[in-house]
Each structure stands twice: as structure tokens, then as C-alpha cells.
Amino acid sequence: MLRNARQAGLEPIIPSFQYSIIPWPRPGFSLCGILHLLSHQGGPGFSFGGIVQLLSRQGGPIAKRSEASFYEGVTMKEAHHKGHGKTYKYGMVVDLDKCTGCGACMVACMAENNLPFRKDNSDRLRSSLWMRVYKISNGLPFPDMEISYIPRPCQHCEGHGHHAATPCVSVCPACATDYSHETGIVSQIYTRCFGCRYCMAACPYHVRIFNWWDPTWPKGMEKYLNPDVSVRMRGVVEKCSFCYHRLQRARNKAYAEGRREIHEDEYQTACTQACPAGAITFGDLDNPEHKVYELKKSRYAFRLLEELGTNPKVYYVSTRDWVRKAGDVYTGKKGNDVMPA
Amino acid sequence: MKLDRRTFIELSVGFSLGAGAGIMLTPVNWKLMDDMTIWSQELWPRYQLGGLEGRLPQTGEVTHADSVCTLCPGGCGITVRKVKDRVTKIEGREGYPVNDGGICPLGVAGLQLLYGPWRVPSPLRRAGKRGSGKFERITWDEAINKVVQKLGDLRQRGQSHTVASILGSDRGTVPQLFGRFLSAYGSPNLIRTASAEDTYELALGLMQGATASVGYDLERANFILSFGSGLIEGWGSPVRVIKAHSIWRSGNSKDRATVVQIEPRLSNTAAKADNWYPVNPGTEAALALGLAHIIVKESLYDSAFVQNHTFGFEDWSDATGKTYMGFKRLVLTEYKPGAVSMTTGISVTKIVQLARAFAKAKRPLAVWGRGKGTTSGSLYECMAVHALNALVGNINQLGGVSTRPQVATRAWPAVSRDGTARKGSHRPRIDGAGTSRYPLTRYLPDRWPQAINGGRPGTIQALLVHEADPYFTTTDSAAVAKAFDGIPFVVSFSTYLDETAYHADLILPNHHYLERWEDIPTPVGLQKPILGLLRPVVSPQFDTRHVGDVLMTIAKELGGTVADAFPWEDYETVLKETMGDKWGTLEEEGYVEDAGYKPPAWRKAFGTPSGKFEFYITAFDQAGMKVDKDVGYLPHYEPVEAEGDSSTYPLTLIPAELIRLADGAIGNPPFCTKALEETELKGNDLFVEVNPKTAANYGLSEGRCAMLETPRGKAKVLVHLFEGIMPGVIAIPKGLGHAAYDDYLAGKGVNANSLMGVVEDPISGLSATWGIRAKLTRV
Ligand code: SF4
Numbered sequence A: 001m002l003r004n005a006r007q008a009g010l011e012p013i014i015p016s017f018q019y020s021i022i023p024w025p026r027p028g029f030s031l032c033g034i035l036h037l038l039s040h041q042g043g044p045g046f047s048f049g050g051i052v053q054l055l056s057r058q059g060g061p062i063a064k065r066s067e068a069s070f071y072e073g074v075t076m077k078e079a080h081h082k083g084h085g086k087t088y089k090y091g092m093v094v095d096l097d098k099c100t101g102c103g104a105c106m107v108a109c110m111a112e113n114n115l116p117f118r119k120d121n122s123d124r125l126r127s128s129l130w131m132r133v134y135k136i137s138n139g140l141p142f143p144d145m146e147i148s149y150i151p152r153p154c155q156h157c158e159g160h161g162h163h164a165a166t167p168c169v170s171v172c173p174a175c176a177t178d179y180s181h182e183t184g185i186v187s188q189i190y191t192r193c194f195g196c197r198y199c200m201a202a203c204p205y206h207v208r209i210f211n212w213w214d215p216t217w218p219k220g221m222e223k224y225l226n227p228d229v230s231v232r233m234r235g236v237v238e239k240c241s242f243c244y245h246r247l248q249r250a251r252n253k254a255y256a257e258g259r260r261e262i263h264e265d266e267y268q269t270a271c272t273q274a275c276p277a278g279a280i281t282f283g284d285l286d287n288p289e290h291k292v293y294e295l296k297k298s299r300y301a302f303r304l305l306e307e308l309g310t311n312p313k314v315y316y317v318s319t320r321d322w323v324r325k326a327g328d329v330y331t332g333k334k335g336n337d338v339m340p341a
Numbered sequence B: 001m002k003l004d005r006r007t008f009i010e011l012s013v014g015f016s017l018g019a020g021a022g023i024m025l026t027p028v029n030w031k032l033m034d035d036m037t038i039w040s041q042e043l044w045p046r047y048q049l050g051g052l053e054g055r056l057p058q059t060g061e062v063t064h065a066d067s068v069c070t071l072c073p074g075g076c077g078i079t080v081r082k083v084k085d086r087v088t089k090i091e092g093r094e095g096y097p098v099n100d101g102g103i104c105p106l107g108v109a110g111l112q113l114l115y116g117p118w119r120v121p122s123p124l125r126r127a128g129k130r131g132s133g134k135f136e137r138i139t140w141d142e143a144i145n146k147v148v149q150k151l152g153d154l155r156q157r158g159q160s161h162t163v164a165s166i167l168g169s170d171r172g173t174v175p176q177l178f179g180r181f182l183s184a185y186g187s188p189n190l191i192r193t194a195s196a197e198d199t200y201e202l203a204l205g206l207m208q209g210a211t212a213s214v215g216y217d218l219e220r221a222n223f224i225l226s227f228g229s230g231l232i233e234g235w236g237s238p239v240r241v242i243k244a245h246s247i248w249r250s251g252n253s254k255d256r257a258t259v260v261q262i263e264p265r266l267s268n269t270a271a272k273a274d275n276w277y278p279v280n281p282g283t284e285a286a287l288a289l290g291l292a293h294i295i296v297k298e299s300l301y302d303s304a305f306v307q308n309h310t311f312g313f314e315d316w317s318d319a320t321g322k323t324y325m326g327f328k329r330l331v332l333t334e335y336k337p338g339a340v341s342m343t344t345g346i347s348v349t350k351i352v353q354l355a356r357a358f359a360k361a362k363r364p365l366a367v368w369g370r371g372k373g374t375t376s377g378s379l380y381e382c383m384a385v386h387a388l389n390a391l392v393g394n395i396n397q398l399g400g401v402s403t404r405p406q407v408a409t410r411a412w413p414a415v416s417r418d419g420t421a422r423k424g425s426h427r428p429r430i431d432g433a434g435t436s437r438y439p440l441t442r443y444l445p446d447r448w449p450q451a452i453n454g455g456r457p458g459t460i461q462a463l464l465v466h467e468a469d470p471y472f473t474t475t476d477s478a479a480v481a482k483a484f485d486g487i488p489f490v491v492s493f494s495t496y497l498d499e500t501a502y503h504a505d506l507i508l509p510n511h512h513y514l515e516r517w518e519d520i521p522t523p524v525g526l527q528k529p530i531l532g533l534l535r536p537v538v539s540p541q542f543d544t545r546h547v548g549d550v551l552m553t554i555a556k557e558l559g560g561t562v563a564d565a566f567p568w569e570d571y572e573t574v575l576k577e578t579m580g581d582k583w584g585t586l587e588e589e590g591y592v593e594d595a596g597y598k599p600p601a602w603r604k605a606f607g608t609p610s611g612k613f614e615f616y617i618t619a620f621d622q623a624g625m626k627v628d629k630d631v632g633y634l635p636h637y638e639p640v641e642a643e644g645d646s647s648t649y650p651l652t653l654i655p656a657e658l659i660r661l662a663d664g665a666i667g668n669p670p671f672c673t674k675a676l677e678e679t680e681l682k683g684n685d686l687f688v689e690v691n692p693k694t695a696a697n698y699g700l701s702e703g704r705c706a707m708l709e710t711p712r713g714k715a716k717v718l719v720h721l722f723e724g725i726m727p728g729v730i731a732i733p734k735g736l737g738h739a740a741y742d743d744y745l746a747g748k749g750v751n752a753n754s755l756m757g758v759v760e761d762p763i764s765g766l767s768a769t770w771g772i773r774a775k776l777t778r779v
């Protein structure tokens, strides 16, 4: 059975069910079917979600089962709300001048996070990519056309204030996705998700993917699956986790060594590591010692759809004006001439 | 009570609220729900994921092992993450001199190649018609016996020269073993598959008298002028070049490097370049010479180098007093900006500006090799670009272009050949390389099909293929298929069921690169010699054997001098002995690097007859070549016409090479195919890129189905309107159109090689094809 990030027996185990695998059982499916239906009626199902959400925020039973704090003596609730001595705000800065659109980040993410593949993956609506490299153009005719690539993982929106501002978190009736003020990571708990896909509709960045099928691998190929990341069953939504299991691994290591700090290079995402161009920089946006701290302050830095107030934690840097403008194209305020290439 | 609409709503709301509140407030629901959730989730052991019935891998101890990637000529260092005995991830190796931690999409997806259904599970013998894909398993003994019988028989009949071998490389111990085998057996026919290196090696031989590969000091160049090289499409050593690109993009704007891309299509490289000059396809050499014109005319060239270390720049006369035209006069008279502008489609102003910017840059560098460098290309074009480097004096300089040797390894004892071997080896090669017609060329990888198809039957009786997929990668697929039909015995040593293996009679599968030992010679284009060590990080997953061992077993069973040529016990012994004193470092570090390598200084650098860099190639006369025109001795523009007449085929088709699509000997793994753009592949159809202006002429719109036809073949394609392609030019991705491999690749798109024909370079005989005339019709 797949379990959490750990080297059995080598590292202390810090329980976290966040990414543990519990499959999609058939009876469960009908349960979710009911909830799905209810939530679509806007009836009690929706309130149900709200209440569960409430419960979990109160440190109720479900929340206790689902998360555990890295920090002893800090309850889930405290960690979640107030933070404590040390919180992180993990984020990314992508240098679009360097990004070559090679796609190594996409493939590294697929390999790291057990993304399945199908015979025909050419329909993007039905194929799962946690990291997707978009190709946009300035919309000018030959020979003045310009192209830029925009690698897009989950933007891990912080929103403003505590809750209900991260678009997906605010709509999830099952509390399957949450914003952690401890790490700045938007989680996705597959076993809680019942596939209503509200979050997909809410996410302005299209980072979320619904599993229409159970994943399958040609015989023998399951051998390469990464045991640190659960395989997702059909009927649930998934997305980039900022390689959360790598954070768990780094935490375990730090814990074993009696440290509370996680160094910058101890926790790096798979896409960051793979990028041959060194275009992706990952780290704690609040830590002046991390590279992202300065990089995000570049006068050429921008974020996607900033005007929506999602307060995302993925920054982009481009010296090209039209690319920066393109970051806000959908709000209609600027850069309307930008088109998909 | 009057029940009006309002009361009704109030009542209903009240009722609903009441009911709702009731449902909400009773704890029974919630308790039940909670129980159901827990109950359903804990049914886990009984309910498994659909396709993974009982196959979910176990956790276990995590280890890491270093090796080298062999999926392209890039030679990146990799670190493999293992959980127990399973490989779960391939990552770029930190600190490796080629790629320092970076990796390309194909390198990551190597994981899928290891475990995929495309592996050849054991020796296979063809059981149905060729190409029917029907094979039956046989034992290693049977397989080896079959080869020994066939080769023994041919040798006995004095037909040893009808055995040929096609390899992906001619460097390193395994290709050397093949060379040694053929030499002891008695055949001259070792063929290396096509790459830009074919032509660049020749150009370096002619202009510099060097036997070496080209090395580019990309990292330290600060003005990169690329003549269609797909610098970030997977050219040279892909990760290394992408890293260099990031260096060019670093620092403040003042010392950032300038990148100029000359290419008719807005490729990734063109998109990232500071300036993109869409040139008429096939006229790149004219542009290079037009730039040379300005550089010479305005005396912007490096006179210290040109005057003291080159030959044939100025007009000169021989002992008999006959005068010859120098490069200077040629470019000044023939390549005036106006004329060049007409040919290339680049404006006079731009030509002048570009020439000045290039020549005045601190460390300018002109690079050559179309796309990923998977085709041989035109010799004069390569020479014209190389001449630009000579003009700016960057030969063997910092940030320039140099000749790069391999890491020296121990030589093997000479082969003692018997009569058959001597006779066979001296027969002319089937591809015509080294014959009086093409005396300077070593391999003619696109020419052998023609020799079989046009020549007597039985030109090749047996073909041994290793780390190459000639059936897929050779230009003009129809001719290749026909040629294969003319070869009675095809043996593939492929790890994967690639196109060639699919059409072979016998497959003797080599270990996967994560399962075997091998030395990996210096990656293409690197300026320093590096030798990497491939080592097994996982035990063989199937019934495969190391190709080196198999080849030596075959030789030993053939007996006589063929057996004597292989005194080693097994391949590992060969490897260790050949590496000699480097073995220790190799085993420890995984690579040896000649970090202090410096290319020779100008006065010692040139082994040409004149002892100088030659604009005028004296080696042609020495080799007894007939070069008809005087300009034939100088880099000049000799149009390589696209095949087909323009009235039937009004458009020009060029292949587009993409970094997410492997187009060489390795079929694209599923992850990479998944990463393709929606405008490259849809279902089983690929897209042809068409400028909207062109499309309007033919009534084509986005996503429309069309028939793409060239003199060599036709295919159904989808139309993608793209402002990044020159009107009149169309492009299709290269690397699709496999019939072999698996459901994740087979049947998708069309092989670009099946639409192209070979246009031979007049001097080298190599394929100089860059495109073909085509037509698009609505269907
Ligand atoms: S790996 Fe790096 S360079 Fe390649 S597409 Fe992703 S971000 Fe861009």
C-alpha cells in the first residue's frame, strides 16, 4: 500500500494523512453521489459542507484525523489560525526570460506525482497536468509575432485575510481543500473530495483537474510509481501540491536532526529541480535569506490575474511589457490583444 | 386564509427552513454520514483501484545512484532515485559538468522506457510477414546461433562485404567493438546515422585540417548568431545549451548576450532570441556571405587572424603564375547586400546592422546545424557560417568555436585479418563514402537505401542495427522500406520495439541504459572532453544481454581470426581495460573530464596543406576531387533546391523539431507525448502550421482537415493557423508517425521523413535536404 513520505525505519514518522492513500471504494461512490446531488440542489448538502468546514476549523474530529502539526504542543487550531513561532510562506518565482518552454517541469511533475497517462492525451480538458506550460503570443502578424511561455503550477492563492478568500477553498463543501497558514500551501485531500468540482469552477487559473477515470498503467509500469504520493482514484479533483511530500520529507529530516528550521535547499519542488534553465525559484517568500524574497521584488515581477485579489504565491518575471500585461488579460483591464499562440 | 403568492413563498420558505433546520440540527444525519465515510474509507483492503489490482508498489529503503543519460547525444549526468529495487525517478545530477542538475523532458521520461510495454522482453524471431509485428520468443543460444550461421555462411561464400552495420554513434567502446567486428569479419560497411556532425567534421577537416568534433564555447559567447540551429529545441547537448541560454539571459541588460535566430519559423529558439530574422528557407548560406561582405567591406574583421593565419582570403597565384580568386573578392563581388536581400528576404538595412553588430561584439559566435542537428546539411552552408567565425577571429578562442578531441583511452591491439577479411574490407562501401566520387566523406547515412534500390539485388545480405532506428529516421521512408525489403537478414540489438526492430528478422535486445555498463563519449558540441560512465542502477528487468557481450560471443563462435580479434572475456573487461588508469576515477566520480583542455593556439592549430585556416580548400585537389568551378573551392552559396516543381507544389514544407518530441532513435515516451501542445497533436492527427495568409489562399481555417502532399508522399493533417510561420512555408512536427512502439505512440501523426526526399550535397554526398515542395488541399 502506498503511504506517506518516509524511508521506513530510517526517519521518524510524523503522521499526516493529508496525502495518504485511501482509495475510492464503490460504496463511497454512491455516498458521494448523494452528496453531489444534494450540493447541486443547493439544499442541505451545501450546508452540510459548511458545517463540516466549520467543524474542522474548530479542530473537530475530521480535522484531527487529517492533519497533525509539526510543532509539538501547538494544536491544529492554533497552528492553523494564529501560526506560531515559525511559519512559512512557500512560493515560486518563475523567470519567463529564461523559461524556454521545454516542458521538463511538466514531465518531472508527472513522474514525481504519479500522474497517469492515456492513449490519447491531446484533449487538455481530459488530461491531467499539474504543471502546464502555456504558450501565449502578442497577437501581432508575421513577422512581428512574439511568443512567451508561462509555466503554471497551482498558484497557491493566499487571498486576503484568513478564509474564504482562496477561491477554491471558499467553495469546497467537503473541506477537501484548505489553505495552510503554516506553509502557505493549498492542500487537496482526495479522500474528502467527493467530486462536486466547485473548486474547478472557482479556480481562475484552471489548475484543477477532475479524474474521470481510475488511473491505469500498462503492466509493469506501476513499478515506477512514487510511494510518497498517493495515486488518485476516479471521481476526485487533484492539483499541484507544491510537492507537499517533499516538505514532509524535509520536516522529517529536520525533526530527526532536532531542528525546527527547514533550509532553502532541503525543500525544493520537482519542477524547480528539473528545470534545465533554472527558470523556477522556490522558497519561503517571507524569508529574506531565500532567493525568492528578492526575486519577487523585481520591477518586472507580476502575478497572474492579480486584480482578482487572489493573492497568488507564484510570481513571474518578464522584461517584456506585453507579457506582463498578459498576466491580467482576463480582467479586461489591460492587454486585451494577447492571444493563445 | 388567502393563499396569495407571497404567503405561499413565505410558507414554503418557512417550511423548507424548518425542514432544513430539522435535518441540520438532528445529530443522526451527521453521525450516519461520518460513520459512512469512515466505513467506506476503511474498506480499502477489499476495494482496489481499477487498473492496479494488487499491484501497488511497496515502500522501502530509498537510495540514489548516479549514471548518465543516453537518450540523445547530450550525455547528461543523472541521479536515479530508487525505492528498494524500483527506479521511481530520474533527476539531473547536481554538479555534473554537462548539465549540473538540469534535465530535459525526455531524460525524465526515461523512467517510462525502462518499465514500458515497448521493451523487447527476450530474443525474438520474426513469425509473420515483415512488419506484421508477429514475433516469437527464442532462447539466447538460438538467437546467437542464427546470427552465427548466417554470418558464417556469408563469409564462407566470400560475401563478407555484404554485411553492414548501422549505429547511432561511432565513438565509445561499443561502437568500436562493432567496428572491430566488421574489420575482422571483412566488411567496410559501418554506417553512422545522420547528424550535423557529419558535415561539421568534414568542414573542420577541410578548413582546419583537423580530425575532431566541433566545440562551441557557448557559455562565454556574448553574441550568438544561429543559422537555424534549434538552440533550445534540443540541439547539441540540450540541457547544456539551455543552461547557456540562461547565462545569456542573466546579468544586467548591459552585459546580457544577444541572440539572433535566422529561421523561417518562430521556433522556441526564435521566440527566445533577441532578434528573429525569418529568412527564405535554404538561403542561410547567402545571408552568411552577405554578412561577410559587410564585415570585409567595412574592415570589421579580425585582421591579426585573417592576415597571419588564413589562406585564400586575398587573391593569390600559384607557382605557374595562375591567379585564383580569394574569399575577399568573392564576397565583395558576389554578395552585395542588395542581391543578398533579394535572395534571403532580409532587408538591406537589417543585413548591414546585423553584420556590424556581430563583428563588433566582444565575443561573437556563429553556430550551424539545422534544428536539433539530426540532418547532415549542406557543406558550403556550414563552411560559409564557419568562415564568419574565422572572420571575427574566434577560432579556438574564448567564447568561440574550436576543435575538440575525445578523452584519450587505451588503444586496442591491431586486428590481425585473414584473407577474407582483408579482401572484404577493401571492397567499396555500399553507401559510396570514401569512393572516388565522395573521397572525403566517412559515412553516407541517407544514401544506402538508394544503393540497394538502384543496384544489384543482394548488395546487403545482412544488416546489424544498434542504437539507431534507420527505418524511422532515414530521409524518404518509402525508399527505406523498399531497401529493407531487399535485405534478407536484418538483426536489431534494440532495447525497444522500435521501427527497425519491428521490421527485423531477429531481435537480440540490449540492456536498457539503466541496466548496463558503458562509456559515454563527450556530448555533441561541448568544448571540453568529458567521458561519462553508464552503470547499472537496476538489475535487468527482462531477458536481455549486453550488446558488447553478445557481439563478442558471435565473433567467438565464428572462430578463426574473427574470434582472435576479441581476446577479452566479457564486455566489462573490455571497458575496464580500455579506460585504463581512468577507471578508478570513472568508478568513483562517474566521469572524467579534461577540465584544463585548451584548444591549440593559432600557430599550431591548422593541419591543412597550407598550415593555415583555409578559406580556399586545397584538400579538394589533394583528394583528387573534381570541383568544376573556381568558387567551388571557397565557401559560397550553392542553392540546395527543394524537390518538386512549384506549379504542382506551390508551398514549401519544412520539418519542425520540438524539444517535447523525440525524433531520433528513441520513440517519444508517453509523458512527453502528453506534454505536446494542443496545436501539435489532436487525437491521431498532427497539425501543419500555416500562415493565415497562406491559409486564406487555400480556403483553410483553424482545425480543418487537409491533405498534405509532397513529391514523396501524402498525409491527412489538421491545419493550425500560425502567424509565426512565413507565408508560403508550412511546417509539421518531426518525430511522429510511428507504427511500432505502443498504443501511446503508434499511429499518431505522420513521419516527416516519409514526406521528404534526399537532395545530395554535391561535394559530400550527404543529404542537404532542408525541406520539400508541397501542396495543401481541403478535404
Ligand atoms: S522546465 Fe523550466 S525552461 Fe522548461 S518549460 Fe519548465 S520552467 Fe520553462
Ligand code: SF4
Binding pocket: A108, A109, A110, A112, A113, A130, A131, A152, A153, A154, A239, A240, A241, A242, A243, A244, A269, A270, A271, A272
Ligand atoms: S510544485 Fe510539484 S506538484 Fe506543483 S507543479 Fe511543481 S512538481 Fe508539480
Ligand code: SF4
Binding pocket: B069, B070, B071, B072, B073, B074, B075, B076, B099, B103, B104, B105, B106, B107, B108, B237, B238, B239
Ligand atoms: S538532454 Fe539528452 S542526455 Fe540530457 S537528459 Fe535529455 S535526453 Fe538525456
